[in-house]
Amino acid sequence: MAKTLKTLGEDVWRTKVEKVNGELFALTYGSIVTQLCRDFNNNYAKVNAQLDKMGYNMGMRLIEEFLARSQLGRCRDFRDTAETVAKVAFKMFLNISPAVTNVAPDAKAFSLVFDENPLAEFVELPEAARRRAVGSAAGPVENGDAMASAPAPLWFSNVLCGVVRGALEMVQLQVDARWVSDVLLGDECSEMRVTLIKVLEDEVPAGED
């Protein structure tokens, strides 16, 4: 099954997708992130949130194009979803094939490991953006304060998390997608963890039966 998805992804990329220069895409994204950093005064937690929100909006509209071009039906289970997202969706839009790893035993979570990231071409993060909270802070912690003062690293490609979240929500899957490691922060690999929160039931609008 995985092999067929891979071939499908490659076929769609080759035949049905209009292409544009990847460097323009990378530079545009970088410029957007820079603009956000400036607007939010280098508050990386807010930048991450904004990137996720933008990705969410993109994902909600992107899913239709995905379904139209791939002509795929429902996935049998969450694992199937993982393979589809990795082999077909990412291939179709970004021409990359992240690997699906670390599938949770109850198949309610998986990781996508990216060995190439077109968004992060040419990017180097400043020291401040790479700093992460070091364990739990010593001393008494006030409720709101800890979160506000804990330095958040900049998850540069956070928009992708939003895209995954938005797209899957449109197909009734509420997920949480977040980066656990990123090459730009000095980690070994870029890994996104996607966890299924719940399957959304189709809601019948009030007044209809």
Place this chain on the structure above:
Amino acid sequence: MQQALSGMNSRLSSIGGSVVGAGDARTRAQLDRSITRPRVGEVSLSAFAFLFSELVQYSQKHVKGIQDLEKRLNLVGYRVGQRLLELLVFRDRGSKRDVKLLNALLFINTNVWKALFGKPADSLEKSSEHDDEYMISDNDLVVNRYISIPKEMAQLNTGAFVAGIVEAMLDGSGFPARVTAHTVPVAGFPFRTTILIKFDAKVMEREKRLADK
């Protein structure tokens, strides 16, 4: 945040300069990657279109009018242009600067458009009324293809983003100018975008001086 251009670093360090920011081995590796051939390949037009539309929507929240929105888009494009200039001049011109105005414009008209959009721009014209104005036109600007402008904002052309790219490239080449994007429909091409370039007086003086020599 910087988008460091790899390859530049290895040349800089051979001159003996110190490198900014490269803390660990991994970032050093990033800076050493070759930029002679593009490594990213292509992405789908839809990915770019969605990203661009999000950019426009985000920018709309922070502005009070069409001029402001175009200025913001111009600014985002400006940053792209600054880096694109270095990249393309390095690749296509062997890092040799264009000193003549017309050559710089031709570079943008042909090389830059070709690199970004896959084909040269549709026309490069000199204004007959103003000596310091030039126009580059594109019948179907890629960034605008999936943008629909509401009637009340008919003056807006999101090609301001591309105008920003062009402005940065001209500024960086030593031809400071003000660049804007306008919709100029022509028979058969209702969405034709014209990038209007108005050069600073200094540039025109220098051209005249060079021509008279």
